[in-house]
Amino acid sequence: MTLTDETSTIPAGGPTLEQVRRIVTELPGPRSAAILARKADAVASGVAHSMPVSVVAAGGGVVVDADGNSLIDLGSGIAVTSVGNAHPKVAAAVAAQAAQFTHTCFMVSPYESYVDVAEALNRLTPGDFAKKTALFNSGAEAVENAIKIARKHTGRQAVVAFDHGYHGRTNLTMALTAKAMPYKAGFGPFAPEIYRVPGSYPYRDGLTGAEAAKRAITLIEKQIGADSLAAVIIEPIQGEGGFIVPADGFLDAVVAWCRENGVVFIADEVQTGFARTGAMFASEIFRIEPDLITTAKGIAAGLPLAGVTGRAEIMDAAHAGGLGGTYGGNPIACAAALAAIDAFENDGLVERAQQIGTVLTERLRAIRENDPRLGDIRGHGAMIAVEFVDAETGAPDAALTGAVAKACVAEGVIILTCGTFGNVIRFLPPLSIGDDLLNEGIDVLAAALERA
Numbered sequence: 001m002t003l004t005d006e007t008s009t010i011p012a013g014g015p016t017l018e019q020v021r022r023i024v025t026e027l028p029g030p031r032s033a034a035i036l037a038r039k040a041d042a043v044a045s046g047v048a049h050s051m052p053v054s055v056v057a058a059g060g061g062v063v064v065d066a067d068g069n070s071l072i073d074l075g076s077g078i079a080v081t082s083v084g085n086a087h088p089k090v091a092a093a094v095a096a097q098a099a100q101f102t103h104t105c106f107m108v109s110p111y112e113s114y115v116d117v118a119e120a121l122n123r124l125t126p127g128d129f130a131k132k133t134a135l136f137n138s139g140a141e142a143v144e145n146a147i148k149i150a151r152k153h154t155g156r157q158a159v160v161a162f163d164h165g166y167h168g169r170t171n172l173t174m175a176l177t178a179k180a181m182p183y184k185a186g187f188g189p190f191a192p193e194i195y196r197v198p199g200s201y202p203y204r205d206g207l208t209g210a211e212a213a214k215r216a217i218t219l220i221e222k223q224i225g226a227d228s229l230a231a232v233i234i235e236p237i238q239g240e241g242g243f244i245v246p247a248d249g250f251l252d253a254v255v256a257w258c259r260e261n262g263v264v265f266i267a268d269e270v271q272t273g274f275a276r277t278g279a280m281f282a283s284e285i286f287r288i289e290p291d292l293i294t295t296a297k298g299i300a301a302g303l304p305l306a307g308v309t310g311r312a313e314i315m316d317a318a319h320a321g322g323l324g325g326t327y328g329g330n331p332i333a334c335a336a337a338l339a340a341i342d343a344f345e346n347d348g349l350v351e352r353a354q355q356i357g358t359v360l361t362e363r364l365r366a367i368r369e370n371d372p373r374l375g376d377i378r379g380h381g382a383m384i385a386v387e388f389v390d391a392e393t394g395a396p397d398a399a400l401t402g403a404v405a406k407a408c409v410a411e412g413v414i415i416l417t418c419g420t421f422g423n424v425i426r427f428l429p430p431l432s433i434g435d436d437l438l439n440e441g442i443d444v445l446a447a448a449l450e451r452a
């Protein structure tokens with residue numbers, strides 16, 4: 001199915017989109033180049049982009065640009081379109097809701113779909129206890145609200161975040177985020193009462209989970225004091241920081257300490273949530289039950305929606321009117337979320353994430369057999385990364401990482417880098433991608449590595 005007239009070359013998005021990598025122009029092609037030139041004139045330069053394209057359609061495992069180039073999608077718009085871009089159930093739910101009503105403000109006139117999303121989150125998040133949810137627009141906003149709730153509940157102010165952590169770009173979440181460039185440099189002053197301690201990075205710190213937890217807890221006790229501490233916030237697998245998987249025993253020791261000391265443990269599952277890691281939530285992998293969980297990204301297939309879900313008695317600490325926002329839990333975003341959650345639960349997407357993880361990990365391990373520059377391969381499910389190092393010294397190799405990513409982009413593979421040291425390539429394919437495209441993406445990466 002195609003649109004008519006001058007747009008007749010534009011294919012419809014969604015799973016019917018032809019699943020091929022096809023490069024018909026240099027990137028950017030002339031149409032994308034013209035739009036990107038207008039972007040340079042019209043859009044603030046702080047809003048950068050990594051792919052030199054202007055998108056017209058996406059679905060399954062591909063993204064198509066204005067010149068007809070079809071790119072393999074190994075990024076899902078940063079772990080957002082996990083169910084697949086323009087998923088038919090999501091597209092239908094969005095269209096139906098848009099024709100009913102587009103907004104009332106849930107704080108003014110409530111509606112059922114918000115309640116449905118809250119019930120789904122209360123049911124799906126780990127922990128067999130009474131839970132409640134509040135909805136917001138972005139991951140950063142969810143994190144801000146989780147901190148507000150934890151402070152109100154405990155009557156304390158300090159918050160602990162971790163080395164390599166990423167929690168967003170608003171003022172409070174910049175303070176929680178570790179990396180200066182590009183997230184914080186020049187944007188201070190930052191919010192007070194935020195403290196940072198080392199977490200667990202087995203590839204680089206060589207500590208067991210218990211040792212890393214002891215190091216963190218000792219610093220917290222000596223430098224902050226449990227009596228002043230409202231919350232500890234951590235990503236169960238750190239995303240922007242480099243897909244760092246903590247050593248076994250780290251997270252449960254931190255959770256146990258929090259519980260003993262009346263500190264709210266917040267798992268930021270904005271990137272890891274919703275089947276991404278081969279579990280509905282990454283907390284399940286580590287067998288932890290966070291007091292509060294923040295969600296966004298994968299929750300609504302690209303519509304802006306975020307949530308804070310957690311123990312009812314903590315969530316209810318905020319006074320009536322203390323939480324909310326004009327758009328939070330917008331009805332169209334809620335409709336999209338309910339369709340996406342249906343797909344996560346009923347279309348085998350948790351299993352599909354596990355299969356994708358197996359394919360990626362086996363292929364990358366095979367490449368590493370003959371290439372010691374692949375220092376570490378890690379992650380869970382469809383959240384896998386490789387850390388590139390100097391084969392002799394083990395030092396992070398950001399130059400190699402950048403060169404490989406650039407080569408993949410030029411050949412039509414959407415690939416994302418991350419890591420505090422800029423030396424990690426991360427794979428976040430949509431769970432709707434086929435094994436053939438996945439393998440082809442890795443073939444392109446392998447060839448780029450050989451040339452680099």
Ligand SMILES: *Cc1c(COP(=O)(O)O)cnc(C)c1O
Pocket residue numbers: 137138139140141143166167168169235239240268269270271272296297
């Ligand atoms: C992306 C991300 C955020 C911020 O989400 P936004 O929707 O960009 O505000 C927060 N925490 C984690 C772990 C993230 O990956």
